[in-house]
Amino acid sequence: MLKPSPIKTFKISQFIEAFAYSRQAIELVWSTSRKLTIVLMIATLCAGLLPALIAILGQYIVDSVVSAHELRLTEDAEKAQTTAIYWVLAEACVIVVLAASQRVISVCQSLLRAQLGEKVNVLILEKAQTLSLSQFEDSEFYDKLTRARREASVRPLALINKLFGLLQNSISLISYGIILWHFSFVALIILFISSIPVFISEAKFSGDAFRLFRWRSPETRQKIYLETLLAREDSAKEVKLFQLGNTLLKRYQDIFQKLYEEDKKLTLRRDFWGWALGNLGTLAFYSTYVWIIIATIQGSISLGEMTMYLLVFKQGQSAISASLTAISGMYEDNLYLHTLYEYLNQPVEKHLGTTTIGEIANDGIRFHDVSFQYPGSEIKTIKNLNLHIKPGQKLALVGENGSGKTTLIKLLTYLYKPTHGKITFDGTDLNDWHIPTLHKKMSVIFQDFMKYQFIVGENLGAGNVDKFNDASAWSDAAEKGLSAAFINNLSDGYETQLGRWFKGGQELSGGQWQKIALSRMFIRPDAELLILDEPTSAMDAKAEAEIFSQLTNYTEDRIAIFISHRFSTVRTADHIIVLKDGTIEEQGSHEQLLALNKTYAHLFKLQAKGYQ
Numbered sequence: 001m002l003k004p005s006p007i008k009t010f011k012i013s014q015f016i017e018a019f020a021y022s023r024q025a026i027e028l029v030w031s032t033s034r035k036l037t038i039v040l041m042i043a044t045l046c047a048g049l050l051p052a053l054i055a056i057l058g059q060y061i062v063d064s065v066v067s068a069h070e071l072r073l074t075e076d077a078e079k080a081q082t083t084a085i086y087w088v089l090a091e092a093c094v095i096v097v098l099a100a101s102q103r104v105i106s107v108c109q110s111l112l113r114a115q116l117g118e119k120v121n122v123l124i125l126e127k128a129q130t131l132s133l134s135q136f137e138d139s140e141f142y143d144k145l146t147r148a149r150r151e152a153s154v155r156p157l158a159l160i161n162k163l164f165g166l167l168q169n170s171i172s173l174i175s176y177g178i179i180l181w182h183f184s185f186v187a188l189i190i191l192f193i194s195s196i197p198v199f200i201s202e203a204k205f206s207g208d209a210f211r212l213f214r215w216r217s218p219e220t221r222q223k224i225y226l227e228t229l230l231a232r233e234d235s236a237k238e239v240k241l242f243q244l245g246n247t248l249l250k251r252y253q254d255i256f257q258k259l260y261e262e263d264k265k266l267t268l269r270r271d272f273w274g275w276a277l278g279n280l281g282t283l284a285f286y287s288t289y290v291w292i293i294i295a296t297i298q299g300s301i302s303l304g305e306m307t308m309y310l311l312v313f314k315q316g317q318s319a320i321s322a323s324l325t326a327i328s329g330m331y332e333d334n335l336y337l338h339t340l341y342e343y344l345n346q347p348v349e350k351h352l353g354t355t356t357i358g359e360i361a362n363d364g365i366r367f368h369d370v371s372f373q374y375p376g377s378e379i380k381t382i383k384n385l386n387l388h389i390k391p392g393q394k395l396a397l398v399g400e401n402g403s404g405k406t407t408l409i410k411l412l413t414y415l416y417k418p419t420h421g422k423i424t425f426d427g428t429d430l431n432d433w434h435i436p437t438l439h440k441k442m443s444v445i446f447q448d449f450m451k452y453q454f455i456v457g458e459n460l461g462a463g464n465v466d467k468f469n470d471a472s473a474w475s476d477a478a479e480k481g482l483s484a485a486f487i488n489n490l491s492d493g494y495e496t497q498l499g500r501w502f503k504g505g506q507e508l509s510g511g512q513w514q515k516i517a518l519s520r521m522f523i524r525p526d527a528e529l530l531i532l533d534e535p536t537s538a539m540d541a542k543a544e545a546e547i548f549s550q551l552t553n554y555t556e557d558r559i560a561i562f563i564s565h566r567f568s569t570v571r572t573a574d575h576i577i578v579l580k581d582g583t584i585e586e587q588g589s590h591e592q593l594l595a596l597n598k599t600y601a602h603l604f605k606l607q608a609k610g611y612q
């Protein structure tokens with residue numbers, strides 16, 4: 001349901017909103033290219049001043065023509081004619097300079113557009129590297145990131161273009177004002193005052209559009225999400241088979257209809273008032289027109305002056321309307337920059353840990369009374385958990401869906417921090433570790449591992465940036481991860497492009513992707529801790545058993561933690577932990593847990609029965 005519109009009465013502060021981010025936009029352009037910004041400023045100044053000069057030259061041309069006409073039968077005829085021609089030539093020269101400055105403006109804008117778009121995109125992506133997982137999982141924040149990315153290449157420059165356009169028109173208007181002053185100060189005031197109402201109305205309605213746009217961002221987000229569902233390959237299967245297409249399309253159109261109705265109302269009101277108040281300007285313009293004509297007929301101004309004033313009037317009016325359009329567009333560009341800077345200025349927690357060698361060698365991992373609550377959640381996902389995992393230990397985590405297994409891994413890998421208690425690795429609190437060093441000691445595969453749309457080799461190399469392009473490391477990892485056999489059967493072996501995004505890409509089966517992901521884990525030979533969060537669910541039981549025996553072969557003195565719902569695999573672990581609602585319900589070896597005859601034994605027997 002759409003909430004009632006937030007449109008309120010016009011305030012001057014709303015008008016100022018249009019310029020709120022202009023300083024940042026200029027700084028951004030300045031830091032992108034000082035040379036281009038300076039050239040753009042000079043060209044804008046010329047393009048602003050020259051129209052007034054052209055109007056003045058127009059007056060000299062007409063006056064010199066009139067005087068040459070009067071002198072045509074005297075001996076000064078030729079001199080007067082030459083003067084008139086000189087003025088025409090002068091005007092032609094100024095026109096050439098004006099055209100050149102307009103061209104320079106357009107060239108600068110094109111060059112800046114490319115550079116600025118790249119700069120803003122890099123700023124956004126650099127910032128993304130500093131964000132925590134919880135920030136990525138925060139829907140509003142994620143929305144800011146996507147919106148910032150979507151329009152990064154156009155908005156900042158659009159604001160700059162409008163700002164410079166406004167500057168150019170303002171310079172023109174001031175110069176026209178100075179010219180008009182000579183005719184009549186009163187006329188100048190009348191024209192100025194008559195343009196104020198339409199100016200206020202434009203600012204008010206643009207402000208309304210700006211707030212409307214910001215306020216209904218959730219609906220816009222929903223629309224974008226539906227668009228993605230309807231037009232992406234990863235959702236196409238379900239959308240087709242469940243025949244969801246029409247339902248989703250209907251929802252998409254309904255949202256559009258609601259937004260459209262609001263836009264329509266605003267557009268109608270805006271244009272009605274724009275027209276009504278604009279008439280005041282036209283009335284003032286034509287009254288002054290009559291005034292100028294009478295003054296010319298009565299001889300108080302020359303024919304040339306009349307031409308100049310009328311030209312200045314006409315151009316002044318179009319400068320005013322161009323300024324109004326620029327201001328209304330600036331609200332929208334400001335909205336974008338508001339989102340961009342909100343995103344870029346988002347505080348990131350500085351990690352101060354520097355430890356690269358743990359205090360107690362070979363102490364393994366310890367959870368000390370660890371509790372954890374997801375941001376925004378009311379309940380604890382992990383509750384007062386104590387645990388010691390020794391080097392060389394093969395630990396299996398089991399438990400119902402939602403019991404907290406993956407969360408425990410996220411805490412262990414420092415993707416989240418405990419809300420209470422601490423986790424140590426080799427005796428040192430994770431908070432005190434130098435995080436890149438700590439992460440180098442780990443090799444992790446989550447159930448929702450990445451399927452990179454890269455070549456096979458790079459998909460393996462992604463597990464270790466130092467080996468990203470190392471073909472011998474790729475094949476070694478593939479051997480260990482049991483993916484070598486099927487990779488060698490692919491058309492281009494390790495060079496085969498994977499996925500459907502790029503031309504010639506080959507799609508793999510679920511189990512094959514999992515084998516690739518598992519091999520990725522083996523490309524990090526120095527990892528002291530291997531974690532497998534259910535990455536074998538799509539494999540057949542034989543392949544899973546093989547993987548785990550490989551894991552045991554290669555991880556003798558290292559910790560291996562795996563989550564699996566398959567008890568045939570779980571039973572091979574030295575130590576099994578059964579999690580329930582974020583606490584350890586029972587733990588021990590397979591035999592010990594069977595002897596305990598509680599949850600584990602029950603689940604094991606249940607599954608074993610299924611195989612009989």
Ligand SMILES: Nc1ncnc2c1ncn2[C@@H]1O[C@H](COP(=O)(O)OP(=O)(O)OP(=O)(O)O)[C@@H](O)[C@H]1O
Pocket residue numbers: 137374375377381399400401402403404405406407408
């Ligand atoms: N990012 C998140 N934000 C808030 N709550 C979350 C988040 N991720 C998981 N949860 C909640 O935490 C609880 C534990 O989830 P977790 O993924 O750790 O379970 P799991 O034991 O790994 O389950 P499964 O066997 O289904 O993979 C669930 O109730 C889930 O709803």
